[in-house]
Amino acid sequence: MLYREAGDFKTSYAADAQTFPLAFDRWGYWVLLALAALVVPFVVNDYWANALLIPFLIYAIAALGLNILTGYCGQVSLGTGGFMAVGAYSSYKLMTAFPWMDMVSVTLLSGLVTAGVGLLFGLPSLRIKGFYLAVATLAAQFFLVWLFNRVPWFYNYSASGQISAPERELFGLVLTGPNAASAVQYLFCLAIVIALAWFARNLTRGTVGRKWMAIRDMDIAAEIIGVNPLRAKLSAFAISSFFVGISGALFFTIYLGAVEVNSAFGIQKSFLILFMVIIGGLGSIFGSFAGAAFLVLLPVVLKLVGVDLLGWPTTIVAHLQLVVVGGLIIFFLVVEPHGLAQLWRLTKEKLRLWPFPH
Amino acid sequence: MPETFLFATEVALNGLMAGVMYSLVALGFVLIFKASGIFNYAQGVMALFAAMTLVGIQQGQVPFAHAINATFGTDIHNFGWQAPALLAILLTVGVMIALAWAVNRYIFRHLVNQEPIILFMATIGLAYFLEGIADLMWGSEIKRLDVGLPQGINTWIDETTFTIFGYGFFIDNLDIVAAIIAALLVAGLVAFSQYTKQGRALRAVADDHQAALSVGISLNFIWVLVWSIAGFVALVAGIMWGAKSGVQFSLSLIALKALPVLMLGGFTSIPGAIVGGLIIGVGEKLFEFCFGIGQCFGGFINLGGATENWFAYVLALAFLVFRPQGLFGEKIIERV
Secondary structure, three states: OOOOOOOOOOOOHHHHOOOOOOHHHHHHHHHHHHHHHHHHHHHOOHHHHHHHHHHHHHHHHHHHHHHHHHHHOOOOOOOHHHHHHHHHHHHHHHHHHOOOOOHHHHHHHHHHHHHHHHHHHHHHHHOOOHHHHHHHHHHHHHHHHHHHHHOHHHHOOOOOOOEEOOOOEEOOEEOOOOOOOHHHHHHHHHHHHHHHHHHHHHHHOOHHHHHHHHHHHOHHHHHHOOOOHHHHHHHHHHHHHHHHHHHHHHHHHHHHOEEOHHHHOOHHHHHHHHHHHHHHOOOOHHHHHHHHHHHHHHHHHHHHHHHHHOOOOHHHHHHHHHHHHHHHHHHHHHHOOOHHHHHHHHHHHHHHHOOOOO | OHHHHHHHHHHHHHHHHHHHHHHHHHHHHHHHHHHHOOOOOOHHHHHHHHHHHHHHHHOOEOOOHHHHHHHHOOOOOEOOOOOOHHHHHHHHHHHHHHHHHHHHHHHHOOOOOOOHHHHHHHHHHHHHHHHHHHHHHHOOOOEOOOOOOOOOEOHHHHHHHHHHHOOOOOOEHHHHHHHHHHHHHHHHHHHHHHHOHHHHHHHHHHHOHHHHHHOOOOHHHHHHHHHHHHHHHHHHHHHHHHHHHOEOHHHHHHHHHHHHHHHHHOOOOHHHHHHHHHHHHHHHHHHHHHHHOOOOOOOOOOOOOOOHHHHHHHHHHHHHHHOOOOOOOOOOOOOO
């Protein structure tokens, strides 16, 4: 009954074009934000923050980035892990080379560096399309991981080849390193996620986003009606990599603290984020969050049920996890190829008519 | 310099042999892509699954033994018999055909008319699923696969080249056998698609789905057929790779190596898969030899090794910029 546009009169174009046209959605959105920012940090314990909330926020950024490239601009990328590695290693180099730099600048600059690298690897997309491009982005993935493994300058000649985040503060609170409080880390990630999601949402419904979607739907037709494919594709690559780079930087500085490039940013990571985007829904901001939440939650739930409840050995649960993830992907594609976001959209449509559907 | 040249020749020859292995995997990709437009990422995992099933049947393992033991507290592992290699291979072929049927019945029949990218995602899901099932069924430890293929250095080549050049080439017997089997396999596939009724139907489907349907060819049957053939190719590849380096998870990663092979050769061309495999095999071995570990030009460039991880992709990428459809691929014609 509450879920209606009736009585909610729009008196300006801005009000008419807003993201949440229904008052209920708007209020829900603000309540959710208030809960996430004002309540959660004070009640959450270390386990839940580190196992669920922080990885969820970080993966959501990466999924947003990939969704811009694949969902909005239609360029399939399997190089996400490699770009995350660029973000992580540039934040490490910035933190160690300029110890006075604050974390916000470090994170944003790492994003910019990754955007540059993404631009470079996006160049072939002007000639190569579809699957050929997907395979070409694998070149980025493998080359970048190899580079960070082989060139000692990137890991400051440390003996183990690992990088580990030094301790940094923000507003007098310890943000990185082993002494950081997880509530502070959570709030930092949350602020960045909110800013980036707002950015992505407004980008995708403006001129740039419409150009991307035109390129996605049919690039030749888009070119004929005056969309410059060079600019559209490269801007998608750059902005997507910016998001992915920030996610990689946070993944290293906030979430893991110490990183070995092969295990943290291997090809598996690229696939994981691609799955988030697909299960969540291609071409949807909400979908990126839903997909990230789903795939972060799934292993935790499986572990709770398999190891703690049924008492199976962890190896079997790990294999079972593969089966479940694979099965779920197939299931989702068969039932709803447009992902969780489409299910959510259908639910909202039904809700608007409830309880009198005719 | 002549010594370096001899080394380089040996490296190139071994690269050629490795290329045959890549081609074997790429072949399965091309078959499915031509017939159904599905880019089957799961081909590598199918090879792993086939090889694990073969070993499991050969050694009489109980499927899902670990899970059963963990759930019911029992301690079972083997049935206590060993199957002869030929019987095990036949049974594995049966399993792969059943898999082909199930994949079509439960996945791709529901995804007809979806975009190619959705189909591709479905095969990635299938790859995860199969990998998990294979590990659950047969256990994830590294297994030795032995179906009686000859292995070790080929002494005849070693001695002959030694008498001619004064330096004996090292070439593995297994690689030679793999090359011969790959040649037979391709010849068999060509004969099948040229001279049999089903083969002709298969080519018709590859050309045009709707036209094939309208002259009475059953798409479902053809798809099951082509997935079965791809399963068989995967089994052959699995046997070769398994005999070479043991049956283990990394086997499924050769699928990733087969991708640049496909890009070079073109997704729709069987000869392309062969030639692409050979180019990639020779190219990456020579590049590693020359620049990766710095053996050519007096160690002029030394990148510190492990260039094999990315060289194939970068080569394919550079190549595609000049010829976007690959060496033998169909020319891409786009219309509005």
